[in-house]
Amino acid sequence: MADSLPVITVLCPDDDGPYAVPPGLDELEDRAEIRRTTAAELSEALSGADVLFLWDFFSRAVSDAWHAADALDWIHVAAAGVDKLLFDELAESEVTVTNAQGTFDRPIAEYVLGAVLARAKDMPGSLRRQQTRTWEHRETQRVQGLTALVIGTGAIGREIATLLRAVDVEVFAAGRTARDQDPDFGTVIASDHLPAHIGAADVVVNAAPLTPQTTGLLDAQALAAVKDGAHLINIGRGETVDEVALVEALDHGPLGFATLDVFEQEPLPQGSPLWEREDVLITAHMSGDVIGWRDALAEQFLDNARRWLAGETLHNIVDKQKGYVPRPQP
Amino acid sequence: MADSLPVITVLCPDDDGPYAVPPGLDELEDRAEIRRTTAAELSEALSGADVLFLWDFFSRAVSDAWHAADALDWIHVAAAGVDKLLFDELAESEVTVTNAQGTFDRPIAEYVLGAVLARAKDMPGSLRRQQTRTWEHRETQRVQGLTALVIGTGAIGREIATLLRAVDVEVFAAGRTARDQDPDFGTVIASDHLPAHIGAADVVVNAAPLTPQTTGLLDAQALAAVKDGAHLINIGRGETVDEVALVEALDHGPLGFATLDVFEQEPLPQGSPLWEREDVLITAHMSGDVIGWRDALAEQFLDNARRWLAGETLHNIVDKQKGYVPRPQP
Structure with missing residues (x-):
């Protein structure tokens, strides 16, 4: 049974502060295999992964590990700007990218x-x-x-x-x-x-x-x-x-x-x-980071992850050519 | 004819910066005698004055010169707070006090x-x-x-x-x-x-x-x-x-x-x-003092002076018992 669970890889920062890993992901553990990793082990953790959650939101490691992304369907970035993530092969791929629009x-x-x-x-x-x-x-x-x-x-x-x-x-x-x-x-x-x-x-x-x-x-x-x-x-x-x-x-x-x-x-x-x-x-790149921001970012991923597991449309889908979430046309 | 003009005494600060005297008072000079004075000469300038304009708005000199106020009808203070001005004899007198409410x-x-x-x-x-x-x-x-x-x-x-x-x-x-x-x-x-x-x-x-x-x-x-x-x-x-x-x-x-x-x-x-x-x-007692504030204060006095000269009701009349301009009752 465990073999059939989808795989969610979570790229975490190297430092091990209280928010080194996103809070609340336990709730997904009976519906997905959660792989918490850091940049050095990203290739290994990306192999076979369906979902990549960039909790380390400014990481540029995805490009280097891209060769290992053999099953990837969706990347969520816990940031409003996706410029650090986007590279040509990702932009041209079928992989969906979502971001943290709204939180900040x-x-x-x-x-x-x-x-x-x-x-x-x-x-x-x-x-x-x-x-x-x-x-x-x-x-x-x-x-x-x-x-x-x-x-x-x-x-x-x-x-x-x-x-x-x-x-x-x-x-x-x-x-x-x-x-x-x-x-x-x-x-x-x-x-x-x-x-x-x-x-x-x-x-x-x-x-x-x-x-x-x-x-x-x-x-x-x-x-x-x-x-x-x-x-x-x-x-x-x-x-x-x-x-x-x-x-x-x-x-x-x-x-x-x-x-x-x-x-x-x-x-x-x-x-x-x-x-x-x-x-x-x-100021030190902190304009949007009010108390509780990391909890809000984790909750925003969880909300999208529940949608993905249920086969529903994701929120905050980035137009990978434009580099941002387009505004819905009226 | 000049003898019959009402007298407006203007108490100015001692320093002689560009705003040592209020701008724009020239327009009153055919309708009133304007006496510009400082604290040291206030008693003399107050004798026979109908109006006192406290351009030096934090001055406490009025109390000392009060004995000379033999014709005073109205005092205007170019400040929102009248606490520096008010003293018992003034509060008990018939003299009207107005302030700069609104400007700040x-x-x-x-x-x-x-x-x-x-x-x-x-x-x-x-x-x-x-x-x-x-x-x-x-x-x-x-x-x-x-x-x-x-x-x-x-x-x-x-x-x-x-x-x-x-x-x-x-x-x-x-x-x-x-x-x-x-x-x-x-x-x-x-x-x-x-x-x-x-x-x-x-x-x-x-x-x-x-x-x-x-x-x-x-x-x-x-x-x-x-x-x-x-x-x-x-x-x-x-x-x-x-x-x-x-x-x-x-x-x-x-x-x-x-x-x-x-x-x-x-x-x-x-x-x-x-x-x-x-x-x-x-901060140095400057929260309300935006560029142009002194011009606005002078204009506010001029507006009230025109009313006083025309026998009209003054704006911003202070309740001298309460110490502020009461809000109109609905």
Whole structure:
């Protein structure tokens, strides 16, 4: 009987913290063989596996072990971005890929709103003055009536727009195709034409998935075209922003401030010029990771696993050509 | 003809920055005699004056010069709180007092929302780690679903409630009298019973005017009763919070964090133990002072001055017994 059970391989990180393995998978054990593995043993664990669950969600190990994937039907990634996973052979295969869309939307939107307010009220400047016991009154910025451009029209970008609008920030977006009357964004400009439109925004938020189209999208040309004093917030992927151009735009261009949760290289290297800048706020790729996030990610996989075992349609199926979960057409 | 013009005395601060005198008062000069003065000459300038405009809005000089107020009809204070101005003889007199209600509501509400988010996302912790080039992922707090208690049911408290609710924070309030079904707050508890209710709130915001009832309202008993890890935000007056009890509640009690814009003594003394705490964020009494605030304050006085010159009812009349502008009864 055990021989006929489907095989679910779970790629876990090497460290053995409390969440080294996903919680709650025990419930599947009478319906599937669960193989918990790490990158070094992935090939062996992938042989004969029907399902691969990337609990180690930034792993790039799947490509190397791909030759062993002889029975694979479905890969679930416990992350919103699938850029670390996708490679040509996977994209061209019949294997279904799903992701963690939904889990991070509200937490990331809260982080973005917090960043907008923190910069407007100069909270970093207050904290630095506090460290030297300096009492210095300053005038700060009203957020009501500012304009924000959200790059990326997926679920995270939409939640960001919703929260910014809730405090009377005007919002428009950039996406693959220009359109008007989007229910969440109103106007969507084409990302191809970013430099022509980016100057209208006091706040520019990158919430785009990393794809060939968005790699280096915020380059020297785009960053030179921002509004004077603009605030760039990146919660998408580091590779969407050219960090050399970013420093240049802060030093000699119009950019006023940057809040960065993601970087070209993570952890951000010790030698990065970003660390010591007072016009940059750095967080450690954690914008969506609120208390309970790992439990939510495990539960999201379990929900899809129950569907897969029952032969039902999975949630959050990634378009492997586009590199993200497409929005249902109305 | 000049002898018959009413006299408007403007008390200006001693420093001579660009806003040492209020902008725009020239427009009144064919209808009133404008006397710009400072505290040292206030008695002289008050003699024969019909109107006193406290552009130096935290001045306590009026009490000392009161003997010279032989014709005074109206005092306008360019501040939301009138606690620095009010004294018994003024309160018992026929002189009308108006304030700057309205100007600060939204900016202060934005500051409060920013403080809630900054603490929830541990932005102070990120900034400190940035200074030592430390990359350390942490889990942060979801703001959606938190509960906030707003102390003070005036216009500022109401705007705070509106913005917090816009991001799905549950809100209730504390005021003079308990009531249900307040349009902005829902439940209002009596401030007298604060210790019995304060434990329900993740965030406690003091937005109350300073009156005998609110002086020391957040004392050792109230601060010992807050929810474990609670965040206290004070944008009202420093004297409402017992700072010794505050430090005690942070060190040995349940309080988790405090964002303080106002203090028992301002500027906050160099020796205050608050400066060096990592669980306190200090700002220099500036929560409502967005770019353009001084122009808005001057315009607000001009609007009321036009009304006074035309014999019309003034806006923002303070109840001198209560110490604030009462809300119109529905």
